[in-house]
Amino acid sequence: DTAVSQTPKYLVTQMGNDKSIKCEQNLGHDTMYWYKQDSKKFLKIMFSYNNKELIINETVPNRFSPKSPDKAHLNLHINSLELGDSAVYFCASSHGQYSNQPQHFGDGTRLSIL
Amino acid sequence: SQQGEEDPQALSIQEGENATMNCSYKTSINNLQWYRQNSGRGLVHLILIRSNEREKHSGRLRVTLDTSKKSSSLLITASRAADTASYFCATDAQGAQKLVFGQGTRLTINP
Numbered sequence A: 001d002t003a004v005s006q007t008p009k010y011l012v013t014q015m016g017n018d019k020s021i022k023c024e025q026n027l028g029h030d031t032m033y034w035y036k037q038d039s040k041k042f043l044k045i046m047f048s049y050n051n052k053e054l055i056i057n058e059t060v061p062n063r064f065s066p067k068s069p070d071k072a073h074l075n076l077h078i079n080s081l082e083l084g085d086s087a088v089y090f091c092a093s094s095h096g097q098y099s100n101q102p103q104h105f106g107d108g109t110r111l112s113i114l
Numbered sequence B: 001s002q003q004g005e006e007d008p009q010a011l012s013i014q015e016g017e018n019a020t021m022n023c024s025y026k027t028s029i030n031n032l033q034w035y036r037q038n039s040g041r042g043l044v045h046l047i048l049i050r051s052n053e054r055e056k057h058s059g060r061l062r063v064t065l066d067t068s069k070k071s072s073s074l075l076i077t078a079s080r081a082a083d084t085a086s087y088f089c090a091t092d093a094q095g096a097q098k099l100v101f102g103q104g105t106r107l108t109i110n111p
Helices: none
Strands: A004-007 A010-013 A019-025 A031-037 A043-050 A053-057 A064-070 A073-078 A087-094 A109-113 B005-007 B010-014 B019-024 B031-037 B043-050 B055-058 B061-066 B071-076 B085-091 B105-110
Touching: A004 A087, A010 A019, A019 A031, A019 A087, A019 A109, A031 A073, A043 A064, A043 A073, A053 A064, A073 A087, B005 B085, B010 B019, B019 B085, B019 B105, B031 B061, B031 B071, B043 B055, B043 B061, B043 B071, B071 B085
Parallel strands: A010 A109, B010 B105
Antiparallel strands: A004 A019, A019 A073, A031 A043, A031 A087, A043 A053, A064 A073, A087 A109, B005 B019, B019 B071, B031 B043, B031 B085, B055 B061, B061 B071, B085 B105
């Protein structure tokens, strides 16, 4: 009965590779997010989607491409991985696209670039 | 730029004591939220306080908001070992569709 689930939990890969992270929520929310948390625990929004439409794109490199096939899923594809991409990536969801709603987070995908 | 900043960065107290964490922010907000993050897990929403509210309670948690000082505090009373976690405040900007998180306060409860 996991509310927001991400796969994989761990991802270890070489520089230059392409990888994807998947996220699914079963809360019936219409807004989903991707966040990046660095080694200092600083959490920064990358993208948000509302009903499959992109509403926030926070100056993220073009190598990162989100895709929302339906409002319960938001995937993140990363091309040509770089050392600086090493971080924990969190998916989240909420009712509505405005900041007056609590967000529900997955447990994160720990990406390590060798 | 970062909107919310928590203080202190780390706090270590004995079980049963109260823990107070502070958050300061720079621009006007519609609401402020507090989240908890246990090690290796995602963030969990604790409390949302709106800009026209001054105090809110949830169980052992008490949140205050002072919009004139652009600051909020989270008080955890009668702390337990299970409260060991990082605590984050998140703010919006008026009209914004996103939350901006601080770097969090690492709280350690010693048995």
